[in-house]
Amino acid sequence: MSRIIRRIVRIAAVATVLAVPLAGVRAEEAKPARAAPVIGAAVSSFELANGMRVVVIPDRRAPVVTHMVWYRVGAADEPAGRSGIAHYLEHLMFKGTPAHPGGEFSKIVSKLGGQENAFTSSDYTAYYQRVAKEHLGLMMELEADRMQNLALDPATAAPELKVVLEERSMRTDNDPSAKLGEAVDAALHPNHPYRIPVIGWRSEIEKLTVKDAIAFYDRFYTPNNAILIVAGDVDEATVRPLAEATYGKVARRAEPGERMRPQDPDSVVTRAIALADERVTQPSWRRVWQVPSSRTAAAGESEALDLVTDILGGGATSRLYRELVVDKQLVAQTGAYYQSTALDQGKLVVYAVPRDGVALADVAKAVDEVIARFTREGPSAEEVAHATNKVLAEAIRSQDNQATLARIFGEGLAIGQTISEIQTWPARIRATAPETVKAAAATWLTPERAVTAELRTAPPSGKPLPKLSFPMGGPGAGGAIR
Amino acid sequence: MSRIIRRIVRIAAVATVLAVPLAGVRAEEAKPARAAPVIGAAVSSFELANGMRVVVIPDRRAPVVTHMVWYRVGAADEPAGRSGIAHYLEHLMFKGTPAHPGGEFSKIVSKLGGQENAFTSSDYTAYYQRVAKEHLGLMMELEADRMQNLALDPATAAPELKVVLEERSMRTDNDPSAKLGEAVDAALHPNHPYRIPVIGWRSEIEKLTVKDAIAFYDRFYTPNNAILIVAGDVDEATVRPLAEATYGKVARRAEPGERMRPQDPDSVVTRAIALADERVTQPSWRRVWQVPSSRTAAAGESEALDLVTDILGGGATSRLYRELVVDKQLVAQTGAYYQSTALDQGKLVVYAVPRDGVALADVAKAVDEVIARFTREGPSAEEVAHATNKVLAEAIRSQDNQATLARIFGEGLAIGQTISEIQTWPARIRATAPETVKAAAATWLTPERAVTAELRTAPPSGKPLPKLSFPMGGPGAGGAIR
Numbered sequence: 001m002s003r004i005i006r007r008i009v010r011i012a013a014v015a016t017v018l019a020v021p022l023a024g025v026r027a028e029e030a031k032p033a034r035a036a037p038v039i040g041a042a043v044s045s046f047e048l049a050n051g052m053r054v055v056v057i058p059d060r061r062a063p064v065v066t067h068m069v070w071y072r073v074g075a076a077d078e079p080a081g082r083s084g085i086a087h088y089l090e091h092l093m094f095k096g097t098p099a100h101p102g103g104e105f106s107k108i109v110s111k112l113g114g115q116e117n118a119f120t121s122s123d124y125t126a127y128y129q130r131v132a133k134e135h136l137g138l139m140m141e142l143e144a145d146r147m148q149n150l151a152l153d154p155a156t157a158a159p160e161l162k163v164v165l166e167e168r169s170m171r172t173d174n175d176p177s178a179k180l181g182e183a184v185d186a187a188l189h190p191n192h193p194y195r196i197p198v199i200g201w202r203s204e205i206e207k208l209t210v211k212d213a214i215a216f217y218d219r220f221y222t223p224n225n226a227i228l229i230v231a232g233d234v235d236e237a238t239v240r241p242l243a244e245a246t247y248g249k250v251a252r253r254a255e256p257g258e259r260m261r262p263q264d265p266d267s268v269v270t271r272a273i274a275l276a277d278e279r280v281t282q283p284s285w286r287r288v289w290q291v292p293s294s295r296t297a298a299a300g301e302s303e304a305l306d307l308v309t310d311i312l313g314g315g316a317t318s319r320l321y322r323e324l325v326v327d328k329q330l331v332a333q334t335g336a337y338y339q340s341t342a343l344d345q346g347k348l349v350v351y352a353v354p355r356d357g358v359a360l361a362d363v364a365k366a367v368d369e370v371i372a373r374f375t376r377e378g379p380s381a382e383e384v385a386h387a388t389n390k391v392l393a394e395a396i397r398s399q400d401n402q403a404t405l406a407r408i409f410g411e412g413l414a415i416g417q418t419i420s421e422i423q424t425w426p427a428r429i430r431a432t433a434p435e436t437v438k439a440a441a442a443t444w445l446t447p448e449r450a451v452t453a454e455l456r457t458a459p460p461s462g463k464p465l466p467k468l469s470f471p472m473g474g475p476g477a478g479g480a481i482r
Numbered sequence: 483m484s485r486i487i488r489r490i491v492r493i494a495a496v497a498t499v500l501a502v503p504l505a506g507v508r509a510e511e512a513k514p515a516r517a518a519p520v521i522g523a524a525v526s527s528f529e530l531a532n533g534m535r536v537v538v539i540p541d542r543r544a545p546v547v548t549h550m551v552w553y554r555v556g557a558a559d560e561p562a563g564r565s566g567i568a569h570y571l572e573h574l575m576f577k578g579t580p581a582h583p584g585g586e587f588s589k590i591v592s593k594l595g596g597q598e599n600a601f602t603s604s605d606y607t608a609y610y611q612r613v614a615k616e617h618l619g620l621m622m623e624l625e626a627d628r629m630q631n632l633a634l635d636p637a638t639a640a641p642e643l644k645v646v647l648e649e650r651s652m653r654t655d656n657d658p659s660a661k662l663g664e665a666v667d668a669a670l671h672p673n674h675p676y677r678i679p680v681i682g683w684r685s686e687i688e689k690l691t692v693k694d695a696i697a698f699y700d701r702f703y704t705p706n707n708a709i710l711i712v713a714g715d716v717d718e719a720t721v722r723p724l725a726e727a728t729y730g731k732v733a734r735r736a737e738p739g740e741r742m743r744p745q746d747p748d749s750v751v752t753r754a755i756a757l758a759d760e761r762v763t764q765p766s767w768r769r770v771w772q773v774p775s776s777r778t779a780a781a782g783e784s785e786a787l788d789l790v791t792d793i794l795g796g797g798a799t800s801r802l803y804r805e806l807v808v809d810k811q812l813v814a815q816t817g818a819y820y821q822s823t824a825l826d827q828g829k830l831v832v833y834a835v836p837r838d839g840v841a842l843a844d845v846a847k848a849v850d851e852v853i854a855r856f857t858r859e860g861p862s863a864e865e866v867a868h869a870t871n872k873v874l875a876e877a878i879r880s881q882d883n884q885a886t887l888a889r890i891f892g893e894g895l896a897i898g899q900t901i902s903e904i905q906t907w908p909a910r911i912r913a914t915a916p917e918t919v920k921a922a923a924a925t926w927l928t929p930e931r932a933v934t935a936e937l938r939t940a941p942p943s944g945k946p947l948p949k950l951s952f953p954m955g956g957p958g959a960g961g962a963i964r
Contacts (some may be wrong), residue, residue, distance in 0.1 A: 002543075072896065080562050080744050081742065081743070081744040083673075083744075167797075167816050174816075176750075179750050179751070180751060183672070183749070183750070183751040183753075186672035186673075187669055187672075187753065188691075190665070190668035190669075190677060191565075191668075191677075191678065191683055193675075195672060196673065201673055201744075201747045202747065203745055203747065204744065204745075260563065261563070262557060262562050262563040262683075262686065263683075263685055263686075265664075265683045265684065265685065267665070268658075268665070268757055268759075269661070269665040269755045269756060269757045270752070270755065270756045270757075270758075271665075271669065271753070272754045272755070273753050273754070274751060274752045274753045275750055275751045276752075277750075299537070428903050453751075
């Protein structure tokens with residue numbers, strides 16, 4: 001489950017099926033079965049002496065490179081009571097080092113006409129730049145520098161904490177749908193830290209200190225806990241000497257150990273939550289099941305859930321769309337997505353937005369009926385073939401985007417998948433039989449594994465609405481969209 | 483919130499109002515107001531050089547003593563992923579020391595005609611014996627011995643883990659109502675460790691080791707983290723030399739530090755859960771609000787909640803009883819209780835058992851109406867006077883029981899109250915005005931602070947029911963009912 005903070009556009013192409021109905025996805029369905037594509041067939045990989053993994057994804061179409069460093073640490077690895085420290089440290093990573101103080105790294109990227117970004121999820125934290133290929137060595141030098149020499153002091157850290165709190169206000173506290181999402185995660189995970197928001201609980205963010213950030217940095221930002229992905233107009237022969245000269249010089253300074261998080265007990269209850277807020281203009285309904293991720297699933301199970309998701313809620317040909325939007329005309333929008341990329345459990349989400357005047361309870365009933373029939377009867381062979389072709393087409397399309405491919409490998413490796421597992425996902429999708437899809441739905445889409453959530457309108461309270469404030473461009477926010 | 487494992491009879495007299503309607507509680511109501519009683523007026527207290535607190539509660543009515551040692555540690559202080567270690571250690575404390583191996587301590591108590599027990603809650607762990615007064619010194623010697631010399635080895639610890647797992651099967655896993663209770667706590671506490679069951683999650687209990695127990699023991703079972711309560715036919719002059727000769731010799735071997743647990747964010751959602759099980763013969767409904775405890779509340783607020791609870795659901799004169807049982811004849815049973823004794827937040831519970839054929843939704847609606855009217859209109863002066871007299875009568879009655887009084891002080895001190903705060907609770911109850919009671923209900927009994935839970939019947943699954951197994955008397959269970 002890549003619970004990337006919501007500003008990060010979800011890469012739906014491979015890890016999940018698209019959540020929003022897409023026109024024109026039928027291109028592949030009429031074609032006969034053929035060999036499944038391999039994702040990133042030209043990928044190569046090696047390890048530096050200090051334990052840092054390097055992955056090279058050649059892409060010769062343009063003279064640019066995407067340079068990413070992924071740390072195998074995210075919000076679910078935070079110490080108790082210190083939620084938000086992973087994301088806060090991500091911000092602080094832009095504060096400079098003795099050799100490159102202040103926002104110098106960002107300024108260099110900008111001056112070179114490049115782009116940069118960083119993101120934190122429950123399972124990983126990543127930093128990237130996209131620049132012309134001749135600047136790759138410089139990016140590696142600068143990134144390796146902040147992997148070991150980050151300057152952390154209260155004078156720069158304290159204002160950045162305010163930026164993070166503003167970010168939380170804007171993205172979560174002032175957004176009823178996001179607040180509901182937080183409550184869903186909390187309800188879904190009685191014990192696992194996936195219940196804790198990636199950005200952190202406000203009361204805990206407020207108490208984070210530079211000392212917390214240093215402890216987290218020292219424990220997790222060590223080269224043996226990092227993965228370098230270089231995608232673009234390069235090959236292993238180019239990348240290896242650069243990597244050895246930069247990251248290769250960084251001392252292995254901690255052993256983060258195995259990532260063992262407290263696990264959830266099996267749920268025996270059904271759970272429902274609701275949020276009513278005057279800022280809600282459009283009620284909506286969602287149901288979230290805790291299901292295996294690509295990493296925790298038994299063989300073939302995660303791929304079956306990919307297909308379950310697509311058949312139920314992937315676009316205008318899906319069962320939910322046909323039944324609820326077209327036939328019954330109950331909802332304006334509906335769909336499903338599966339967050340399969342997670343170190344621990346994943347989640348499968350079905351959502352619907354009712355038409356004016358339709359009660360959420362009626363939407364729930366109609367969704368229930370669609371799912372009950374699906375788990376009872378299973379999909380038709382045609383549905384499975386169609387869904388297979390669709391997700392394979394998306395996998396093929398993902399290869400056209402250098403940054404997408406870099407993220408697929410970074411994300412997969414960060415949660416413990418092998419390169420081969422990532423590459424052969426299309427073949428496993430293709431090998432999934434209709435009865436496996438049916439069994440996956442019946443096993444995992446049970447009432448006890450789900451949390452049902454309603455977002456409701458509410459009459460105005462008479463109190464003025466909290467002011468929305470935007471940290472972008474403010475002091476300390478830097479140039480990065482992070 | 484003293485989430486004592488359920489085998490421990492809740493001392494409802496003072497800390498809460500009784501959960502079950504009681505006949506004959508009206509004795510005090512007609513009397514005019516008088517000075518509020520002081521709980522344990524003769525209590526004295528001192529501290530040993532190693533930081534252990536000693537409290538003496540003279541009670542000369544019989545030549546017996548109640549000897550208790552309370553540790554300021556409970557399940558909410560456990561390391562992440564090690565749930566159940568506090569309770570497991572409680573079991574292991576009966577496994578002996580080099581000087582008194584095996585079950586020798588328990589055998590001595592039994593031979594002397596005494597009783598013993600131990601209990602673990604989220605906030606504390608306590609051990610007690612009740613013996614003839616001449617054996618007090620021996621009890622202190624034995625308890626001080628196991629405070630520092632506990633013999634912990636895999637040969638005795640491993641079978642005891644099986645006993646704990648059997649206890650969990652019997653008390654929780656095979657009891658739908660207890661399972662629902664676990665889910666309520668999990669839903670009520672998105673972040674605070676009160677969400678974790680005192681006995682632990684099964685998957686985590688299974689992995690507990692002797693090493694975990696030793697680490698927990700070494701960190702928390704130090705005299706400066708302990709409170710000795712001696713109630714009975716003794717005074718400070720008798721107890722002091724005995725305490726100095728026994729507990730006084732135990733080295734202060736750790737500094738457990740301040741008890742800071744991760745706190746819950748304010749809830750913005752309403753939450754409902756349901757459990758349907760074929761073993762349920764009688765459906766029931768409950769709603770649990772997160773409210774301040776006697777320790778976290780603003781001045782007067784916890785006492786106001788004591789009165790809210792009694793007026794709403796304390797016995798046959800309460801609003802819920804009159805309206806739901808007598809007038810509307812919807813339910814067979816209803817009541818309320820307030821778990822006020824907690825280091826962090828407390829909880830207030832309203833429950834109801836419908837009559838045959840009455841839907842749980844109708845029960846919920848009727849309860850909602852009672853509470854809505856109460857928070858809107860507040861209580862009458864008569865209701866407050868009646869409830870005040872009732873809880874004060876219970877406080878007076880509690881003084882008749884040596885063990886009850888010992889527990890009141892042990893529990894209060896273990897969560898950080900002072901002796902004076904415990905003693906003057908009746909006076910604070912007496913000083914609570916009707917408008918304060920109304921304000922407390924309006925502030926705290928809001929939909930967003932609550933979790934609503936339904937226990938439902940279900941048709942037989944056709945699968946055989948899990949076997950109930952009783953560890954009592956089995957190997958390793960010892961003689962103690964613990």
